[in-house]
Amino acid sequence: MRRRSVLTGVLGGTFLVATGTGLSACATIDTVGQVDFARPLLIPPLAESQIDDAGRRVFNLHARRGHRDFGIEGTTSTLGFNGDYLGPTLRARRGEQVMVNVVNNLKQETSVHWHGMHLPARCDGGPHQPVRPGATWSPAWTINQPAATLWYHPHPHGRTREHVNQGLAGLFILDDDTPAQRVLPHDYGVDDIPLIVQDKSLHKGEIRDHNTGDRLLVNGTYGPYLDVRTDRVRLRLLNASVSRTYAFGLADERPVQLIATDGGLLPAPVTVTRIRLSPGERAELVVPFRAGERIVLRSFPPAAGGRNFDGGKDQFDVLEFRAAARLRHVGTVPDAFGDFDRLDPATATVNRDFKLNGTNINDDQMDLDRIDAVVEKGTTEIWTVRNTDGQRHNFHVHDVQFQVLSVDGERPPAALGGWKDTVFLPPKGEVRIILRFADYADPDMPYMYHCHLLMHEDDGMMGQFVVVEPGQQAGRVGGTGGHDHGQQAG
Numbered sequence: 510m511r512r513r514s515v516l517t518g519v520l521g522g523t524f525l526v527a528t529g530t531g532l533s534a535c536a537t538i539d540t541v542g543q544v545d546f547a548r549p550l551l552i553p554p555l556a557e558s559q560i561d562d563a564g565r566r567v568f569n570l571h572a573r574r575g576h577r578d579f580g581i582e583g584t585t586s587t588l589g590f591n592g593d594y595l596g597p598t599l600r601a602r603r604g605e606q607v608m609v610n611v612v613n614n615l616k617q618e619t620s621v622h623w624h625g626m627h628l629p630a631r632c633d634g635g636p637h638q639p640v641r642p643g644a645t646w647s648p649a650w651t652i653n654q655p656a657a658t659l660w661y662h663p664h665p666h667g668r669t670r671e672h673v674n675q676g677l678a679g680l681f682i683l684d685d686d687t688p689a690q691r692v693l694p695h696d697y698g699v700d701d702i703p704l705i706v707q708d709k710s711l712h713k714g715e716i717r718d719h720n721t722g723d724r725l726l727v728n729g730t731y732g733p734y735l736d737v738r739t740d741r742v743r744l745r746l747l748n749a750s751v752s753r754t755y756a757f758g759l760a761d762e763r764p765v766q767l768i769a770t771d772g773g774l775l776p777a778p779v780t781v782t783r784i785r786l787s788p789g790e791r792a793e794l795v796v797p798f799r800a801g802e803r804i805v806l807r808s809f810p811p812a813a814g815g816r817n818f819d820g821g822k823d824q825f826d827v828l829e830f831r832a833a834a835r836l837r838h839v840g841t842v843p844d845a846f847g848d849f850d851r852l853d854p855a856t857a858t859v860n861r862d863f864k865l866n867g868t869n870i871n872d873d874q875m876d877l878d879r880i881d882a883v884v885e886k887g888t889t890e891i892w893t894v895r896n897t898d899g900q901r902h903n904f905h906v907h908d909v910q911f912q913v914l915s916v917d918g919e920r921p922p923a924a925l926g927g928w929k930d931t932v933f934l935p936p937k938g939e940v941r942i943i944l945r946f947a948d949y950a951d952p953d954m955p956y957m958y959h960c961h962l963l964m965h966e967d968d969g970m971m972g973q974f975v976v977v978e979p980g981q982q983a984g985r986v987g988g989t990g991g992h993d994h995g996q997q998a999g
């Protein structure tokens with residue numbers, strides 16, 4: 510294992526440990542008070558789109574190599590969509606038909622998965638939809654779910670960590686006509702701010718292949734500040750890190766309102782001082798600001814007690830907000846967000862158990878040729894997910910958004926009261942989730958479920974399920990060769 514220790518911080522005498530490909534950093538990383546917020550926060554541009562003859566909104570994403578000077582260690586080689594690092598924000602409305610032309614300008618195979626999107630399995634962009642170098646993959650589907658902050662990223666078998674870590678990721682924001690969305694801050698880049706948070710280990714012009722890094726990038730900006738001009742700002746937080754879990758909050762621990770999680774608005778806003786996000790999870794917050802103030806968004810230590818396992822004691826200064834001398838008043842946060850489609854456990858007809866341990870799920874490693882679960886279309890299921898391990902995991906399900914029924918046998922906290930597609934599992938933790946598989950049967954093309962700590966995912970901590978018509982059998986799935994790759998052009 511390669512390990513480099515760097516003594517930094519005349520200020521705090523803090524050890525920063527860059528772990529390279531190492532599995533654990535036991536020295537604590539603490540950048541509180543040490544970040545020079547010298548760069549304006551970059552806002553990913555909204556992706557351009559055209560409406561084609563079939564009435565579909567068409568986007569183009571080109572995966573390519575690039576270079577970026579983050580202000581750390583000179584110019585760094587990166588990957589990005591339509592640019593050097595990360596990708597544009599795709600945006601579409603509920604009910605719209607969309608198509609994305611994914612062009613692979615890399616020298617190796619990749620894929621693009623629409624994380625959190627409810628869509629046919631052949632459009633999902635997982636390991637069964639590889640895009641060869643030079644090829645274009647053009648999935649098309651109808652947006653059929655509530656407004657939410659989703660994201661996209663490669664999902665090539667065994668190489669997701671590498672591709673995401675090098676910069677291939679972006680947001681996919683969905684809109685709808687819910688009245689609450691009209692009064693919540695929604696001016697993108699002004700009072701509605703995407704925050705893609707990633708820890709990085711940069712060295713000699715390369716983003717190192719790492720599990721945890723010592724520097725934070727927000728939308729690819731190192732040491733960012735944001736000029737605030739409104740009295741409330743909506744933050745769309747995405748943890749797009751390889752394995753690090755964060756506990757975000759304002760430095761003065763002021764109450765903020767959690768309005769949405771992975772799959773959309775909560776039933777009602779929840780007042781919190783911190784929000785924990787494990788890799789892949791999103792949260793939307795509305796933060797109040799006072800005229801003229803400067804205040805830092807921080808990541809507090811996500812785990813209390815014990816040694817610094819998986820960065821559980823690390824803390825970071827993330828972003829500085831600089832409020833103008835006069836702030837424009839923007840929309841209030843309603844007391845409740847309207848009807849919430851609560852799934853009823855009494856309607857569930859199937860129970861399944863998933864045991865997370867090491868890099869296995871139910872003692873098995875991912876096999877592209879094996880179907881682990883066959884789900885009948887139209888059923889509601891309850892899945893019990895147990896982390897029997899001493900290390901942290903999480904659990905992500907493709908195809909559907911789910912609801913959390915219990916955490917360690919107890920009613921979940923209000924912050925877990927909405928739609929989720931990824932849920933954190935601390936050591937020895939247990940969550941029960943309820944899922945409804947309303948449509949998109951395809952016996953031959955599976956969806957994935959997996960741990961979203963990307964090194965675990967790449968190491969095989971993943972399984973596959975197909976959704977079939979009632980009474981139908983699972984079909985024949987292949988590996989990444991020999992089956993339908995979707996529409997390939999070019």
Ligand code: C2O
Nearest residue numbers: 622624789905957
């Ligand atoms: Cu965000 Cu299967 O992935």
Ligand code: CU
Nearest residue numbers: 623624625907
């Ligand atoms: Cu996903």
Ligand code: CU
Nearest residue numbers: 902960962965
């Ligand atoms: Cu894991």
